[in-house]
Amino acid sequence: MKRLADSVPVAPSSSSLPPKKPVFLTKAQREQLALQRRQEETEDQKRRQSHVLSNLSHSRPSSDAAPPTATANSDRDRDRDRDRDRDRDRDRDRDHRDRDRDRYSRDRDRERDSERRNRDRDRDREREEEAKVRERARLDKLAERERDKELDAIKEQYLGSKKPKKRVIKPSEKFRFSFDWENTEDTSRDMNALYQNPHEAQLLFGRGFRAGMDRREQKKLAVKYERELREEIRKKEGVEEKPEEAMAQKLKEEAAELYDTFDMRVDRHWTDKKLEEMTERDWRIFREDFNISYKGSRIPRPMRSWAESRLSEELLKAVERAGYKKPSPIQMAAIPLGLQQRDVIGIAETGSGKTAAFVLPMLTYISRLPPISEENEAEGPYAVVMAPTRELAQQIEDETVKFAHFLGIKVVSIVGGQSIEEQGFRIRQGCEVVIATPGRLIDCLERRYAVLNQCNYVVLDEADRMIDMGFEPQVVGVLDAMPSSNFKPENEDEELDEKKIYRTTYMFSATMPPAVERLARKYLRNPVVVTIGTLERQLI
Incomplete structure (x- = not known):
C-alpha cells in the first residue's frame, strides 16, 4: 500500500477542532479520482468552446457570410485544383504527342525498311537477270565456237584444206618406234558438248549399281551427288542446313567408305584381315x-x-x-x-x-x-x-x-x-x-x-x-x-x-x-x- 501525499479536502474548521489525519487511498481509488478530474477538465473545455462559438454567431453581419479565413482557404484550394487540372491536361497532351511521335517514327522506320528491302530485292533480281543473260550469252557464244570448230574439223577431214608439212627425219629416228600419240590422233575429245560433259547415270531400279564396277566407288559417287543436290535445293529455297541433316549426311558418307558383304563377294577386305592373311591382291x-x-x-x-x-x-x-x-x-x-x-x-x-x-x-x-x-x-x-x-x-x-x-x-x-x-x-x-x-x-x-x-x-x-x-x-x-x-x-x-x-x-x-x-x-x-x-x- 502506497501512502498518498495528497489528503482529502475538508471544510474550514475552527481553531478549536483538532486537525484531521491524512486518508490513505488505494490504487483503484486513485485511478477513479484521476478519471473524475479528467472528465471535469473535458467538460470545462467544451463549455468554453460553446461559449466562444455563441459569441461569434452573435457578432456575424449575416448568417450566409463565410468567415474570412474559410473564404481564403476555399480560394486557395480552388486555385490548387485548377493548377492540378491544368498540369494533368498538359501531361495528357504531352503523352498523346509523344505517343503520336513514336507511332510516326515507327511507321516511318517500317516504311524505310520496307523500301530498302524492296530496293535490295529488285537489285538482286536485276543482278540475277543480268547474270542469267550473261551466262546465256556465254553459252551461246561457246556453242557457236564449238560448232565452228566442228565444221572446221569436218572440212579438214573431208576436204583436206591444210597440207601437213614434211618433217625432216634423221636416219637414226627413221625406224624408231614412237610410243607417243600425236594430238591429231586423239579421238577421245569431241566437239559435241554432249560427249564433252557426260552425265553420270543415277540408277533408280534394281539394286542401283552398275555391274563390273566397284560398288563402293558407286556408293561414294551417289552420296556426293545427293549432297550436291541437297545443297542446290537449300540454296534455291534459302534454307540453312540443320544439324540433324548434316549428321545424317555424314553417316551416309562414312557408310559409303565401308565395304559390305555385297561389295566383296569373293573375300574379305584387307582391313578385316591379319598381316599373314594378306594376299598380293x-x-x-x-x-x-x-x-x-x-x-x-x-x-x-x-x-x-x-x-x-x-x-x-x-x-x-x-x-x-x-x-x-x-x-x-x-x-x-x-x-x-x-x-x-x-x-x-x-x-x-x-x-x-x-x-x-x-x-x-x-x-x-x-x-x-x-x-x-x-x-x-x-x-x-x-x-x-x-x-x-x-x-x-x-x-x-x-x-x-x-x-x-x-x-x-x-x-x-x-x-x-x-x-x-x-x-x-x-x-x-x-x-x-x-x-x-x-x-x-x-x-x-x-x-x-x-x-x-x-x-x-x-x-x-x-x-x-x-x-x-x-x-x-x-x-x-x-x-x-x-x-x-x-x-x-x-x-x-x-x-x-x-x-x-x-x-x-x-x-x-x-x-x-x-x-x-x-x-x-x-x-x-x-x-x-x-x-x-x-x-x-x-x-x-
Whole structure:
C-alpha cells in the first residue's frame, strides 16, 4: 500500500477542532479520482468552446457570410485544383504527342525498311537477270565456237584444206618406234558438248549399281551427288542446313567408305584381315586406296598400322604420346624402307607427315649405336637433317625431340640468326642429331666448329626448295664432308648386311627438277622412289 501525499479536502474548521489525519487511498481509488478530474477538465473545455462559438454567431453581419479565413482557404484550394487540372491536361497532351511521335517514327522506320528491302530485292533480281543473260550469252557464244570448230574439223577431214608439212627425219629416228600419240590422233575429245560433259547415270531400279564396277566407288559417287543436290535445293529455297541433316549426311558418307558383304563377294577386305592373311591382291588394293606407288627393287611391304611398324617400344610410346593415331601414306611406305637402311626418295606434298617418316627410322638407327660420350663426341653427330628454312628446321627439331623423349637422344639445331660460336659449343658438347640449314652448317664445317666423321645418316627435306634457293653448293659440300667408305654396293641385287652400318640418305621433295636428280644419282645407291598421289615428273 502506497501512502498518498495528497489528503482529502475538508471544510474550514475552527481553531478549536483538532486537525484531521491524512486518508490513505488505494490504487483503484486513485485511478477513479484521476478519471473524475479528467472528465471535469473535458467538460470545462467544451463549455468554453460553446461559449466562444455563441459569441461569434452573435457578432456575424449575416448568417450566409463565410468567415474570412474559410473564404481564403476555399480560394486557395480552388486555385490548387485548377493548377492540378491544368498540369494533368498538359501531361495528357504531352503523352498523346509523344505517343503520336513514336507511332510516326515507327511507321516511318517500317516504311524505310520496307523500301530498302524492296530496293535490295529488285537489285538482286536485276543482278540475277543480268547474270542469267550473261551466262546465256556465254553459252551461246561457246556453242557457236564449238560448232565452228566442228565444221572446221569436218572440212579438214573431208576436204583436206591444210597440207601437213614434211618433217625432216634423221636416219637414226627413221625406224624408231614412237610410243607417243600425236594430238591429231586423239579421238577421245569431241566437239559435241554432249560427249564433252557426260552425265553420270543415277540408277533408280534394281539394286542401283552398275555391274563390273566397284560398288563402293558407286556408293561414294551417289552420296556426293545427293549432297550436291541437297545443297542446290537449300540454296534455291534459302534454307540453312540443320544439324540433324548434316549428321545424317555424314553417316551416309562414312557408310559409303565401308565395304559390305555385297561389295566383296569373293573375300574379305584387307582391313578385316591379319598381316599373314594378306594376299598380293590385297596389297595392290591397299596401295591403290592410299595412292602409294613405288619404283625400285626388293621393296618391303608397307605397314598398315603402328603395331605392324617393327618400331621399338620407346618409339611406339612416343608416337602414342605425340597423338599419332594412324600413320599417313608416306609414313606407311617410307618407314619400312628406312628400317632396312635403304636410300629413299619420297615425293609427297608438304604437310603429308614426312617428318615422322624419316625421324622414326633415324632414331631407330641411332639407338643401335653406342651413346655419345667423351670418347666419341669429338667425331661429330650420328645423323644430319638439312632443311631449306630456319622455321622448317625448328619445326623438325620439335618433332625429333618429341619422338626421342624416351630414348635420351640429344638434338641440336644450327640455323641462321643465332650465335655460331654458341652453336659450335653445343655441338662440341656432344649430340646424336644435328638439324641445320645448309648455309649455316657449311659455315660450321669450314670454321672447324663441327665435323661429320661418324655421320652416316643424312636427310634432305624439301630438296627442291633448297636447290631453288641456291643451296646446291652448300648441300654438295656437306655431303662431301661425310665419310664415303660406308656407301652401299652398286649392285642392287646384293642384299645388305643389317649388322653393318651403311650410309643412308633420305631425300624428300615435292617435285624432281634436274638438279635434284643429279644429287640423287650421285649420292644415293639404288634408291626406292616412293610417290604419294600423282606426280607430274618422276625420276627417270
